[in-house]
Amino acid sequence: MTKPVRPPRRDEQAALLDERIAQALESMLEQDTDITHRAVVRAIEGLSAPSSITRDNYRRSLVEFYQATQAERRQWVKRVQKVSQTNVVAQLAAKDHRIEELERQIAILTASHKAMILAVGEMGGMTAWRRFFEGYEHAWDAVRANVPSERTE
Template sequence: MREILETLLADDEDITARAVARLHPSIKAASSITRSESRSRLLAEYQQRQSEYRRWRRRVAKHSGAETVASLADKDIRIAELEAAVQLLTASHLAMLRAVGELGGVSKWAKFYEHHREIRDRLAEFGAMPAAPVSAIPPEGNRKKIKR
């Protein structure tokens, strides 16, 4: 279904449940798409993308080629800046969680993320959650003495 939606989007054909059903090898009725929550959600996502695409195309048509190129270059620079910021924040967040874990605060941040499952899942997608359990620093009396 996703391939069909991508094709409709690329060809700028109206994305509807009927259009998808017409092109799909096993789905024969539009209602098979609209009654399924996951299919309906996917259809709505692609309809939104098509709406955005068409809106941008109308805006580009109103500008000169040079203005469009300059605007795209500015947006590419901004995207690169934002991607770099996300990488920095991800690394910083991961380091902070590891530091809290090493200081014995694992149970506290685990309890926090227990109530914020969506945030925890998104952070895991970004790679901003420790992959292995973090062990706490042993209490002062249990540490090995370092000889100098």
């Protein structure tokens, strides 16, 4: 589930209330307090009824997003509690090793791509290469940031 996007509000007070609700939900999530519409109302001064949240699509979906996030976090905690500390440490070490391995692979791929780009550039094929990457200007910018400019132009 993705976090809902805040809609434009007609007045500043409604936008401020949206922000206060989001802050309260974030706080409840971090403190692992049960997230309910009533709990949000209790946490925010100026709200008197859960319908202030449930009638508004954005606010209702925001609460649902945080409820789902909280349920997912609690499930992860349950899984970790069922597994011994030794196994958790071993799993984390294995994941760290896998991350290091992937980072090495990325470094190798980056170096090989730089070499290929330099070879294409020396042979005069950069115009064709650029045409292939039309619409991917961010890729070209990244390449230019990592390859000497006199060889890629």
